[in-house]
Amino acid sequence: RRTWRARSSPTSTPTARSPTRAPSPPIKRLRAFHIIESTEPCLLSCPQDITREAWVLTDEAKGYAAGGSREVHLVAAIPPEGASRAALKEEFGDVVFDIARKAAAKNKWIRFERGIVLRTVEDTTDEMQELLKRVENGEVVPDLIKELKRRKLVTKEKVIWYSLKKGPEFVVKRKTLATDVTREHLKSGDWKDLEFKDYNYEAQGQPIAIGYSQPLLEVREAIQNIFLEMGFSEMPTNMFVESSFWNFDALFQPQQHPARDSHDTFFLKAPATTTQLPDDYLEKVKQVHQSGGYGSKGYGYDWKRDEAEKNLLRTHTTAVSARMLYKLAQEEHFAPNS
Amino acid sequence: CLSKPPLSAFTSSGSPAVLARLPGSRVPPPANNTAPQPPLAMPTVSVGRDRLFAALGRVYTQDEFEALCFDFGIELDDVTTEKAIIRKEKHLEEDVEADGDDEVIYKIEVAANRYDLLCLEGLARSLRIFTGSEATPIFKIASIPRGSMLQMHVRPQTSQIRPYVVCAVLRGVTFAEVRYNSFIDLQDKLHQNICRKRTLVAIGTHDLDTLQGPFSYEALPPQEINFIPLKQEQTFRADALMDFYRSDMKLKKFLHIIENSPVYPVIYDSNRTVLSLPPIINGAHSAITLKTRNVFIECTATDLTKANIVLNTMVAMFSEYCENKFEVEPVEVVSHDGSTAIYPDLSCYKMEVSLSDIVGPIGISLDETQVISLLNKMQLQADLCSSNREPCISVSVPPTRSDVLHARDLAEDVAIAYGYNNVPKSKPKSMTIGGRQPLNRFSDKIRAEVARAGYMEVLTFVLTSHEENFDMLNRTDDGNKAVIIANPRTSEFEVVRSSLMSCLLKTLKHNIDHPRPIKIFEVGDVVSLDTSRDVGASNNRRLAALYCNSNSGFEEIMGLVDRIVKIVRAPHINFGQTYYVPSSEPEFFTKRQCKIVMSDGKQVGYLGIVHAEVLRKFGIPDPCTFVEIDIEALL
Numbered sequence: 002r003r004t005w006r007a008r009s010s011p012t013s014t015p016t017a018r019s020p021t022r023a024p025s026p027p028i029k030r031l032r033a034f035h036i037i038e039s040t041e042p043c044l045l046s047c048p049q050d051i052t053r054e055a056w057v058l059t060d061e062a063k064g065y066a067a068g069g070s071r072e073v074h075l076v077a078a079i080p081p082e083g084a085s086r087a088a089l090k091e092e093f094g095d096v097v098f099d100i101a102r103k104a105a106a107k108n109k110w111i112r113f114e115r116g117i118v119l120r121t122v123e124d125t126t127d128e129m130q131e132l133l134k135r136v137e138n139g140e141v142v143p144d145l146i147k148e149l150k151r152r153k154l155v156t157k158e159k160v161i162w163y164s165l166k167k168g169p170e171f172v173v174k175r176k177t178l179a180t181d182v183t184r185e186h187l188k189s190g191d192w193k194d195l196e197f198k199d200y201n202y203e204a205q206g207q208p209i210a211i212g213y214s215q216p217l218l219e220v221r222e223a224i225q226n227i228f229l230e231m232g233f234s235e236m237p238t239n240m241f242v243e244s245s246f247w248n249f250d251a252l253f254q255p256q257q258h259p260a261r262d263s264h265d266t267f268f269l270k271a272p273a274t275t276t277q278l279p280d281d282y283l284e285k286v287k288q289v290h291q292s293g294g295y296g297s298k299g300y301g302y303d304w305k306r307d308e309a310e311k312n313l314l315r316t317h318t319t320a321v322s323a324r325m326l327y328k329l330a331q332e333e334h335f336a337p338n339s
Numbered sequence: 340c341l342s343k344p345p346l347s348a349f350t351s352s353g354s355p356a357v358l359a360r361l362p363g364s365r366v367p368p369p370a371n372n373t374a375p376q377p378p379l380a381m382p383t384v385s386v387g388r389d390r391l392f393a394a395l396g397r398v399y400t401q402d403e404f405e406a407l408c409f410d411f412g413i414e415l416d417d418v419t420t421e422k423a424i425i426r427k428e429k430h431l432e433e434d435v436e437a438d439g440d441d442e443v444i445y446k447i448e449v450a451a452n453r454y455d456l457l458c459l460e461g462l463a464r465s466l467r468i469f470t471g472s473e474a475t476p477i478f479k480i481a482s483i484p485r486g487s488m489l490q491m492h493v494r495p496q497t498s499q500i501r502p503y504v505v506c507a508v509l510r511g512v513t514f515a516e517v518r519y520n521s522f523i524d525l526q527d528k529l530h531q532n533i534c535r536k537r538t539l540v541a542i543g544t545h546d547l548d549t550l551q552g553p554f555s556y557e558a559l560p561p562q563e564i565n566f567i568p569l570k571q572e573q574t575f576r577a578d579a580l581m582d583f584y585r586s587d588m589k590l591k592k593f594l595h596i597i598e599n600s601p602v603y604p605v606i607y608d609s610n611r612t613v614l615s616l617p618p619i620i621n622g623a624h625s626a627i628t629l630k631t632r633n634v635f636i637e638c639t640a641t642d643l644t645k646a647n648i649v650l651n652t653m654v655a656m657f658s659e660y661c662e663n664k665f666e667v668e669p670v671e672v673v674s675h676d677g678s679t680a681i682y683p684d685l686s687c688y689k690m691e692v693s694l695s696d697i698v699g700p701i702g703i704s705l706d707e708t709q710v711i712s713l714l715n716k717m718q719l720q721a722d723l724c725s726s727n728r729e730p731c732i733s734v735s736v737p738p739t740r741s742d743v744l745h746a747r748d749l750a751e752d753v754a755i756a757y758g759y760n761n762v763p764k765s766k767p768k769s770m771t772i773g774g775r776q777p778l779n780r781f782s783d784k785i786r787a788e789v790a791r792a793g794y795m796e797v798l799t800f801v802l803t804s805h806e807e808n809f810d811m812l813n814r815t816d817d818g819n820k821a822v823i824i825a826n827p828r829t830s831e832f833e834v835v836r837s838s839l840m841s842c843l844l845k846t847l848k849h850n851i852d853h854p855r856p857i858k859i860f861e862v863g864d865v866v867s868l869d870t871s872r873d874v875g876a877s878n879n880r881r882l883a884a885l886y887c888n889s890n891s892g893f894e895e896i897m898g899l900v901d902r903i904v905k906i907v908r909a910p911h912i913n914f915g916q917t918y919y920v921p922s923s924e925p926e927f928f929t930k931r932q933c934k935i936v937m938s939d940g941k942q943v944g945y946l947g948i949v950h951a952e953v954l955r956k957f958g959i960p961d962p963c964t965f966v967e968i969d970i971e972a973l974l
Contacts, residue, residue, distance in 0.1 A: 212790035212858075215798045222783070225775075232771035235779060241801065241835065241866050242822055242876035257535055257642070259451075263826045267802075270823040272868060272875030297745040298688060301644030312874055314802075314824070314835070337769045 053160045055139070056146060062133050062154035070129035071097055072104035076111060076120055083119040100152075104129070238321050244275035246309040248320040250286050251327070255300045256308045260316070267314040274310040282327060283309070381448040382532055383416055386459040388443040390517065394463035396472055408447065411469050412755050413456065417446040454533055454652045455718075455739035458525040461656045468718050469756075475718045475737060478655060478685045481510070481668040488671045488681070489552040491606075491637065495675040496558035500597060501604045501617065503643045504556045505650045505682040506670035508547060509634040511662025518660060519629055525656060529649050537593050540640040540649045541618030543606065545625035547633035550608040556639065558602035566613035567623045577603050577616060584619065593618055604639055635670075650683045651738035687720070687735040692746040694730035700747065701754045703762055707732060713756035719749065778880055781974050785882055786862045788906060792899055794860040794884055799842035801864070802832040807841040811956040813925035822866050822876050835866040835876075839883035839967055840926065844949070844957045847887055851959065856888035856895075862970065883967040891948045891962040893931065900935060900946060900966055907973045913938040926953055927965075935968060944968030 058066060065071070071093075078084070078092060090098045102118075105111045108128075112121050132145060136155060149155045178198035179186075186192040225235070249261055259265065283306070285294070293299025315321075329335065392398045399407065405415050421439035425431075449456040456462050467473040491506050514522070526542045534540040564577035575583060581598050584590040596618055597603050606614040613622040617639040627634065636653055640646035654667045661667075669681050698705050705713075707723055707730050714721035714732070718740055724731030736743045743749065754762065790796055802824070809816045822835040836842060839861055846859060862882050869877035884899055886892035897919075904914050915938040922934045922945060932947025946966035954963065 210793045212793045213795040214786070214790050215796040217798055218786075218796065229773040229775065232767070232773045234771070234774045235776045237776050237778075239778065239864055239878040239880065240872075240874070241864065241878055242874045244874055257539060259532075259535070267827070267832070268825040270825040271818075272822065273825075275874045277873040293744075295745075296747075299744070302642050312876075337771050 055158050056155045057158045058137050066133035066137050069127050071101040073125050073127045075101035075105055076125050079120045083117040236321050236325055238318055241314055243315040243320045245311045246278050247323050250309045251323040266316055269312040272312055275312055382451055383446045383448050384457055385444050385446050388445045414448045416448045419444050452742040457528040458521050458656055469716050476665045479666045481666050488669055491672045492555045493674050494557040496602050499602055500558050500600045501639050503640040503646050505646045506637045507650055507654050507683040508668035509661050510668050512660045514629050533645055537618035538596055539642045540638050540646050543615040543621050543637045544627055545614050545635040546627050546631040547635040549625045551610050555607050558604050561603050564605050568620045569623050569626055648741045654683055655739045685738045687737055690734045691724055692732055696746050697750045697753055700750045713753045716756045717752040782862050785970055789860045794858040797846050797859050797861050803836045804830045805833045808834050808837055812840055813953055837865055839881050843883055843885040848958050858886050860884040880971050881967055882970050885963055885965050887961050887963040891964050893948055893964045896946050896964040896966045926950055943972040
């Protein structure tokens with residue numbers, strides 16, 4: 002338990018004795034924390050925290066301090082002729098009787114004779130009550146505190162004291178620090194009087210909403226730029242479906258070549274074939290596959306048009322190059338075009 | 340709106356535009372090895388390191404050997420041991436005892452069209468010639484009078500199933516175990532590569548001394564063929580043999596080549612001993628052993644050119660073990676129409692090429708003598724040409740180099756022998772101005788704009804499942820829309836996407852835990868059937884955006900559309916005052932969707948709050964608004 006107590010005078014220091022009760026109403030812990038923390042930077046006060054530990058009475062003990070200890074009550078309840086255990090138990094309750102009996106026996110205030118509890122003294126000094134009162138008043142009793150603790154009559158209480166002093170920049174009226182510059186400040190000219198609160202530069206800035214480019218496409222762009230800067234022109238490659246003719250035959254990949262296997266090429270169910278192919282060029286391609294030409298020995302096999310008409314998903318962009326070369330060859334003049 | 344692009348320069352080497360570079364020389368196609376390989380993998384030859392160095396005549400450090408491979412144009416892919424291979428195959432732990440020895444094995448990747456590099460003999464020989472320690476061998480046909488040649492008679496029925504056969508004999512060979520294994524391995528490699536898993540060509544090798552010529556190549560109904568196949572002890576009838584091999588891991592994949600034919604190909608000797616049932620299995624009778632001295636090789640085929648290449652490769656590789664080194668005994672093949680041919684045809688292919696046609700395309704200047712010595716390093720016998728017009732080289736291409744088809748192949752080999760890294764870099768001699776495709780330039784502008792609006796760009800797959808493309812979007816397939824793959828790998832690749840909607844929704848689902856609002860977009864192509872194009876389909880460039888939050892964000896998406904409309908509004912793009920027209924499509928909530936139309940009424944896009952059913956199917960718990968626009972229409 003922590004209790005917060007404000008001292009009336011900002012300059013005096015607390016003592017071990019119970020401090021002067023504050024005239025102001027008690028303030029909540031958190032609020033006090035805030036006040037202390039916010040005034041610290043402004044150096045209006047130099048707080049030091051002092052932690053003191055004190056023993057306080059439990060509620061049970063408070064009852065004894067006020068009304069006397071149980072053992073005294075017990076003895077007082079025993080008539081001169083004595084009382085039976087049972088009767089006393091009934092009056093006080095089992096638990097209380099037990100505790101009181103033990104304490105009274107310890108002080109030698111009672112004795113037992115054949116099941117009867119008898120007084121041994123006429124008057125009892127309620128030392129317990131006195132002790133408790135002394136502790137309540139703030140007195141330190143190191144040697145007896147153990148007994149009290151055993152009987153669960155006291156608990157340790159930690160009290161944190163803040164000693165507040167006037168700091169070098171003490172002012173009666175608190176100045177508010179500005180956090181931001183606003184339009185009003187500028188308009189009114191107040192900005193001249195502004196004092197800023199310190200920024201925490203180690204804090205992160207506000208996360209902003211941003212968009213992203215795909216990293217692979219950035220790489221693609223870099224590669225495209227290399228070619229563009231050398232004077233290359235981009236080919237139109239936005240055609241994924243291609244015929245075997247342009248993808249393989251026009252590039253002289255023989256028709257039984259493994260790359261044309263269904264393992265390595267995606268052939269199509271729909272659209273399955275390309276029937277529109279440049280016939281004259283196709284004838285030349287066929288010739289070279291079968292028997293050579295243009296300086297080549299050829300492959301020496303029977304070239305089939307059916308195979309060339311099969312559609313597939315383009316396996317290499319060179320298929321586009323093949324189309325481009327054919328197109329360029331149709332030009333009147335073959336020359337670099339700048 | 341695809342405009343014709345401006346032409347770009349070709350390096351002016353003076354030569355006219357030639358047809359595209361013949362493929363296959365150094366950028367090889369994927370090979371069909373039995374072990375699964377990644378796409379575009381080159382065939383790998385496994386050779387014992389020490390055997391290889393012995394054959395090369397010197398020992399190399401691994402670095403030295405790698406450098407030699409690199410210069411020659413092959414690659415040392417892996418170094419392992421037989422033990423390690425078996426361990427890996429059986430998934431054994433490191434320290435567990437495994438079979439196989441510790442002989443270090445080099446796995447070397449070679450170009451897929453270099454059949455002469457598929458065995459240690461060929462590899463070592465090529466490297467010896469390349470480093471200059473040996474000259475290119477000249478293969479000879481043994482001079483045997485025509486009448487004494489072994490004969491192979493071809494019956495007419497073979498044309499129904501497997502018309503061609505070529506043969507050769509290797510005399511006086513000595514097969515130590517390693518050579519024998521090499522011999523078998525080469526047949527395997529050839530079967531996988533050029534033979535296209537025995538469909539085009541099948542090789543059969545036999546102990547000639549167990550047989551009696553002349554031989555006959557026939558095609559008979561399976562019930563009439565009986566023999567003891569290799570590794571078996573009892574006789575099988577051919578049709579029963581097919582069933583027998585159905586459970587054989589290695590042979591079952593070849594059965595389909597002949598099993599449904601009314602006649603099966605079969606080779607007999609004059610005693611009606613079956614040599615082989617191509618392309619399935621040889622007969623046990625003529626099986627080659629380590630004691631075999633004379634080898635009979637037959638290659639049956641559906642492609643004669645390839646049969647010759649295969650036969651030539653076999654004899655070229657192994658005739659070095661014959662009694663008369665590099666000499667091959669010929670066989671006469673008598674066709675059913677009476678015509679005859681003598682195999683193997685080991686003739687060289689003669690080419691005459693001008694010096695400039697060889698060094699010009701490379702970009703180096705060498706004289707004829709230098710070029711000749713470089714060609715000789717690559718097993719291409721070169722000489723000065725007798726032509727007097729301009730410097731000219733005559734080249735005799737040996738049967739081992741069936742990959743040389745054109746003068747460009749000679750140029751390539753000269754470049755390799757010269758060393759690619761030694762070729763000087765140069766700049767094009769003429770200047771051109773580059774340019775972008777208008778649609779792509781426009782797409783990039785749109786992308787930048789949408790990113791500025793705070794959207795994250797995504798890049799999604801072009802292929803998708805049929806379900807995602809239709810059902811999951813509450814759309815129906817009328818069969819006239821989507822391009823369909825005939826051989827999809829998985830259901831994920833069944834169709835080409837018709838819209839970007841499923842792509843963005845799927846992306847959203849996989850990133851559903853991102854902080855809100857989630858704003859993603861993509862500019863990409865979708866494909867539709869299109870009868871106006873030669874191929875029957877066309878691409879369409881689209882912009883699509885998706886907004887997801889605890890509220891639908893419909894106004895947000897509208898704001899984005901307003902922004903797009905504003906920036907493309909130009910004299911020729913006509914949007915009226917209002918360009919939203921209510922719609923009623925099943926993929927969106929009713930009364931929460933509209934079309935985007937131009938002033939002539941043409942629809943260029945659509946947007947709406949995604950229907951709860953669609954969200955449920957995609958597994959998205961929060962409301963979303965989606966828009967898709969055809970940006971080609973805005974170009």
